[in-house]
Amino acid sequence: MSQEEEDDINFKTGSEISSSKATYTVVRLLGEGGFGAVYLVEQAKTKKQFAMKVEKKMDTRKHSKLKMEIAILKLVGTCKHFTKIEDRGKKDKEGYFFIVMQLVGKSLSGLKKERPNQIFTFGTGMGVGSQCLEAVEELHKQGFIHRDLKPQNYASGQDDERHLIYILDFGIARKYLNDKKEMKTPRESVAFKGTIRFAPLSCHRYTEMGPKDDCESWFYLLIDLILEGGLPWRHCKVKNEVLKIKENTRKDNRAALYKGIPQTSELNKILDYIDSRAYQDRIDYKFIYKALGEACSNAGCDINAPYDWEMPKEISGTSTETAKSMKK
Numbered sequence: 001m002s003q004e005e006e007d008d009i010n011f012k013t014g015s016e017i018s019s020s021k022a023t024y025t026v027v028r029l030l031g032e033g034g035f036g037a038v039y040l041v042e043q044a045k046t047k048k049q050f051a052m053k054v055e056k057k058m059d060t061r062k063h064s065k066l067k068m069e070i071a072i073l074k075l076v077g078t079c080k081h082f083t084k085i086e087d088r089g090k091k092d093k094e095g096y097f098f099i100v101m102q103l104v105g106k107s108l109s110g111l112k113k114e115r116p117n118q119i120f121t122f123g124t125g126m127g128v129g130s131q132c133l134e135a136v137e138e139l140h141k142q143g144f145i146h147r148d149l150k151p152q153n154y155a156s157g158q159d160d161e162r163h164l165i166y167i168l169d170f171g172i173a174r175k176y177l178n179d180k181k182e183m184k185t186p187r188e189s190v191a192f193k194g195t196i197r198f199a200p201l202s203c204h205r206y207t208e209m210g211p212k213d214d215c216e217s218w219f220y221l222l223i224d225l226i227l228e229g230g231l232p233w234r235h236c237k238v239k240n241e242v243l244k245i246k247e248n249t250r251k252d253n254r255a256a257l258y259k260g261i262p263q264t265s266e267l268n269k270i271l272d273y274i275d276s277r278a279y280q281d282r283i284d285y286k287f288i289y290k291a292l293g294e295a296c297s298n299a300g301c302d303i304n305a306p307y308d309w310e311m312p313k314e315i316s317g318t319s320t321e322t323a324k325s326m327k328k
């Protein structure tokens with residue numbers, strides 16, 4: 001076992017962690033990432049629950065994921081698709097630091113797994129996809145790209161916020177605008193970052209990524225929400241093979257992307273638009289929202305209808321037809 005693994009942060013239920021402002025009790029682990037973990041915690045005084053993201057301090061690491069997370073959450077301020085920071089702290093002696101943030105509900109990937117055939121209805125897919133893009137648009141406005149958009153990195157809100165989608169995890173986000181708000185000069189070669197399944201073509205080709213590449217990953221995510229069986233390259237783990245399949249869907253095999261999806265012409269329009277953009281190009285987000293709305297109305301769905309997980313089980317578990325009849 002390496003020293004790093006031995007030093008893993010591992011809080012047991014009931015552990016107490018204090019900042020200068022408050023004390024938090026660990027309820028349970030929510031998830032573990034490469035550099036730390038996320039815990040469900042309860043503020044001792046108020047009994048309010050939060051998510052605490054903890055990162056080990058490591059001298060060998062150039063970039064702290066948590067610092068990037070804090071920088072971005074501060075920048076976006078009160079934008080509705082981003083979690084609010086409640087508190088933060090560091091423990092020099094124990095070698096970790098943490099942020100306490102607003103608790104959100106299940107991730108899109110978790111919500112999807114609970115569905116029949118593990119996909120959302122078309123209307124929910126388009127509505128959720130639209131909110132996912134709003135979050136990305138806001139991030140781009142602040143001069144950052146996300147570089148790891150996938151259903152695991154979005155979640156619904158809790159309780160009366162179940163219709164609201166939050167974007168999570170800015171660990172590998174990157175500034176693409178300089179201080180004068182101009183596009184940075186693209187680097188000649190770039191390391192692969194992110195998740196193979198949702199990576200844009202530029203990432204596979206080791207070239208610089210810009211806003212349009214986030215949009216490409218977002219498009220794969222959109223399709224993944226509604227395509228029975230998932231994306232055509234889902235079983236392939238080899239980067240170059242996945243690149244070939246993705247390239248093929250731009251040529252002869254476009255149909256593989258849409259198998260069984262009721263309305264494809266607007267989706268096609270969106271993909272063509274994203275593919276027509278280059279690294280430095282601005283994105284016309286309105287064009288994409290409009291196409292999502294049209295896809296929905298052409299399929300007889302209401303983009304603003306309650307999402308699958310907001311419906312009583314007996315309704316949400318049935319076919320697209322039922323979801324259509326819920327229109328209005």
Ligand SMILES: Nc1ncnc2c1ncn2[C@@H]1O[C@H](COP(=O)(O)OP(=O)(O)OP(=O)(O)O)[C@@H](O)[C@H]1O
Nearest residue numbers: 030031032033034038051083102103104107169171
């Ligand atoms: N604010 C939050 N409220 C509830 N759950 C959260 C919150 N933030 C993150 N999580 C959950 O914790 C888990 C890990 O989160 P996240 O992806 O942000 O961490 P990470 O350490 O950066 O992971 P990775 O390195 O795998 O990308 C996920 O399951 C996510 O849904």
